[in-house]
Amino acid sequence: MSLPMIPSVSDDKLKRNQKEIIQVVLECQSCHSERARDFNDGDFIYKADEKPCDKCGGTLFVRQIYSEIVPKKKAKAKKESH
Numbered sequence: 001m002s003l004p005m006i007p008s009v010s011d012d013k014l015k016r017n018q019k020e021i022i023q024v025v026l027e028c029q030s031c032h033s034e035r036a037r038d039f040n041d042g043d044f045i046y047k048a049d050e051k052p053c054d055k056c057g058g059t060l061f062v063r064q065i066y067s068e069i070v071p072k073k074k075a076k077a078k079k080e081s082h
């Protein structure tokens, strides 16, 4: 009697239904308010953002870059299928 192939751990399944997004935390130099936005190419820590603070017009600096695992909203058909 041969054993069936052991399916991958559920962790793998989770990953299929999730995606990684990169977020950037901006901090205003003047009023220290924070805001987050999506990561753009070329962003790095301490980089001055193109847009000024919407509260005081001060310069926003990239304070933190982090990735977040979020569930995919719309279940798409398998990418591998062709």
Ligand SMILES: [Zn+2]
Binding pocket: 028, 029, 030, 031, 032, 033, 053, 054, 055, 056, 057, 058
């Ligand atoms: Zn500000």
